[in-house]
Amino acid sequence: xxxxxxxxxxxxxxxxxxxxxxxxxxxxxxxxxxxxPDAYSVLxxxxxxxxxxxxxxxxxxxxxxxAFPTIHRLAAADEQSVLRLWQxxxxxxxxxxxxxxxxxxxxxxxGKIPDAVETLKQLPGIGRYTAGAIASLxxxxxxxxxxxxxxxxxxxxxxIKSDPRQRPVIDHLWQRAAALLPRDNVADFNSGLMELGAxxxxxxxxxxxxxxxxxxxxxxxxxxxxxxxxxxxxxxxKLNRRVVLCILRTVRRTTEVxxxxxxxxxxxxxxxxxxxxxxxxxxxxxxxxxxxxxxDLSSLxxxxxxxxxxxxxxxxGSTTPPTHFMSLRHQLTHRRYAFEAFTVHALARRxxxxxxPGEMRWVSIDRLSDYPLPKPHVLIAAKLxxxxx
DNA sequence: AAGTCGGGGAT
DNA sequence: ATCCCAGACTT
Numbered sequence: 001x002x003x004x005x006x007x008x009x010x011x012x013x014x015x016x017x018x019x020x021x022x023x024x025x026x027x028x029x030x031x032x033x034x035x036x037p038d039a040y041s042v043l044x045x046x047x048x049x050x051x052x053x054x055x056x057x058x059x060x061x062x063x064x065x066x067a068f069p070t071i072h073r074l075a076a077a078d079e080q081s082v083l084r085l086w087q088x089x090x091x092x093x094x095x096x097x098x099x100x101x102x103x104x105x106x107x108x109x110x111g112k113i114p115d116a117v118e119t120l121k122q123l124p125g126i127g128r129y130t131a132g133a134i135a136s137l138x139x140x141x142x143x144x145x146x147x148x149x150x151x152x153x154x155x156x157x158x159x160i161k162s163d164p165r166q167r168p169v170i171d172h173l174w175q176r177a178a179a180l181l182p183r184d185n186v187a188d189f190n191s192g193l194m195e196l197g198a199x200x201x202x203x204x205x206x207x208x209x210x211x212x213x214x215x216x217x218x219x220x221x222x223x224x225x226x227x228x229x230x231x232x233x234x235x236x237x238k239l240n241r242r243v244v245l246c247i248l249r250t251v252r253r254t255t256e257v258x259x260x261x262x263x264x265x266x267x268x269x270x271x272x273x274x275x276x277x278x279x280x281x282x283x284x285x286x287x288x289x290x291x292x293x294x295x296d297l298s299s300l301x302x303x304x305x306x307x308x309x310x311x312x313x314x315x316x317g318s319t320t321p322p323t324h325f326m327s328l329r330h331q332l333t334h335r336r337y338a339f340e341a342f343t344v345h346a347l348a349r350r351x352x353x354x355x356x357p358g359e360m361r362w363v364s365i366d367r368l369s370d371y372p373l374p375k376p377h378v379l380i381a382a383k384l385x386x387x388x389x
Numbered sequence: 390a391a392g393t394c395g396g397g398g399a400t
Numbered sequence: 401a402t403c404c405c406a407g408a409c410t411t
Contacts, residue, residue, distance in 0.1 A: 055398065147405090332394085
């Protein structure tokens with residue numbers, strides 16, 4: 001346990017104010033201590049920062065606030081344009097929830113972001129952590145927060161050796177985070193707790209010699225900083241194989257390619273992609289069947305071209321033979337993908353016949369950038385454009 | 390309580 | 401390659 005919490009929060013605050021990073025969603029570095037950032041900036045940044053590192057978020061945050069400078073502009077935006085700005089950031093339900101959240105705040109709160117945790121928690125995409133973050137960081141309310149950084153920092157401070165992913169341990173950490181809160185300066189205190197975890201009290205090789213509160217740290221005293229918290233056991237990831245068809249046609253000297261929209265739920269919901277097939281499921285698109293194909297590698301290699309040919313004909317009528325132009329592997333948290341991409345040229349002049357529930361659309365290569373695409377399809381689109389140039 | 394949901398940084 | 405990241409939501 002931390003002996004004297006009075007000196008703890010003073011040490012942390014002093015360290016934070018001397019060492020904090022200059023981040024675009026924070027109050028400017030020159031401003032008076034205690035200056036609060038704009039609440040809309042906090043809302044957007046907290047949505048983007050969920051399960052995402054600061055360095056990754058910064059450019060997305062800048063572009064997003066340029067496109068949607070106010071909560072009213074975000075509330076009025078269409079979902080596709082919000083998704084397009086989120087493209088590459090992952091966890092796309094965050095983008096749809098953030099837009100819905102802005103709409104709810106405009107409709108119910110007159111566009112003013114609430115400062116009460118219980119009110120904030122009712123909003124889409126705002127859970128226990130984000131509600132506390134907005135209340136404390138944007139309004140200096142006395143609300144606790146426990147994110148991945150705070151979990152690690154408190155576990156080490158208190159010498160908690162049990163697994164912080166377990167429910168009772170999490171609940172205890174929330175209690176401790178609340179007990180540690182100072183009466184004033186909650187915004188800087190909570191920021192400091194996270195900043196410490198992000199820059200000093202890191203998962204691997206923590207910089208304990210730089211830590212302002214190592215005298216308060218039980219793990220440091222025990223020499224067990226590296227063992228706390230315990231690391232998670234890795235789970236094996238399944239490999240999913242996909243055949244991607246770039247079906248091309250030329251209209252008035254403009255090359256167009258066929259894309260399809262993914263279902264409104266599940267992975268990459270509502271985003272667009274080149275026609276994608278599960279080769280173990282020849283007639284279905286990737287939207288429905290995510291199960292691993294039993295097809296082995298060699299038969300897939302030879303079979304992918306056949307699948308491409310058959311399905312291309314089914315969708316677009318007669319086509320040229322498929323040309324393989326790209327292999328791509330893509331790693332997600334719980335699975336891996338292996339994409340084999342082909343081009344075919346549609347010969348018949350008939351409209352595309354969709355093989356999936358969703359919409360299909362012919363778009364010129366130049367217009368592909370208007371559509372939110374999953375990362376692997378962004379890479380395929382880049383290679384395709386380079387080839388056709 | 391366990392699964393799902395992306396992609397990249399750091400080591 | 402592996403673990404983790406200013407988590408929320410569904411089942």
